[in-house]
Amino acid sequence: MSLPFPPVAPGSDLACKCPVRDVLDRIGDRWSLLVLLVIAPKTLRFTEVKRAIGDISQRMLSQTLRTLEKDGYVLRTVYPTVPPKVEYCLTDLGRSLLARIDPLVEWANAHHDQVRQARESYVPPPAATPL
């Protein structure tokens, strides 16, 4: 089998975690990827990240940044000032990952129209022959 991941027995503990799922399930969530892209160009503060994305709750941003930091993609720097100041930037690992993601972003921008067109022109197969 040349699959990049093994089949998972339905009953098995999900902890099996093939690399593909383990890594991509994380950055595949609603916000992680956007956060990585936002802080990629330059180090940003919490509020700046929030503003750059726009629609993201404080809760989710905090949570997402924490996970990204935990996975080693993001470096969190705290300045013990008052009011507090916290900066976020990519680690080498984060930049390494993002290098593989950028082509994907470019692709999305380039082929977005094509996808939208496919959606519009799609005709669902007849569910069942009515009388």
Added chain:
Amino acid sequence: MSLPFPPVAPGSDLACKCPVRDVLDRIGDRWSLLVLLVIAPKTLRFTEVKRAIGDISQRMLSQTLRTLEKDGYVLRTVYPTVPPKVEYCLTDLGRSLLARIDPLVEWANAHHDQVRQARESYVPPPAATPL
């Protein structure tokens, strides 16, 4: 700003849909990516796809394949035989997309250990100074 996507006003209709979100939110769901990877090497039948992934319900496989077909990534071919036979394969668009995803998969396999290690060695900042 050199961001690959614009900020989204919190109150705004989500239909704004920048390409990045529109494309990646879809394939970023739990199953789409796995399905694409599974049918990439060769055309497969419904049951074969299901078996290859292992833990995926009939419902989600059906639903995922339908969406992928609608977005133009997957071609669905029905053979009017009995019992019915339906085959799924990638379209050119699907292969084009997958070409940008494969590097990501390779990266995941290559750096999985590094990520896992980062997670283990992570120490959360003290929540608050206890008495």
Added chain:
DNA sequence: CTGGATCCTCACCGATACTG
């Protein structure tokens, strides 16, 4: 400013049963 704690809702998804 930077979050943590709580509450609450809704969409996701699995299980099951049924059809062509």
Added chain:
DNA sequence: CAGTATCGGTGAGGATCCAG
């Protein structure tokens, strides 16, 4: 074999309040 329909549990995530 290849799905659709329905039901119900669960968890992601938004809103809000509070603290350092």
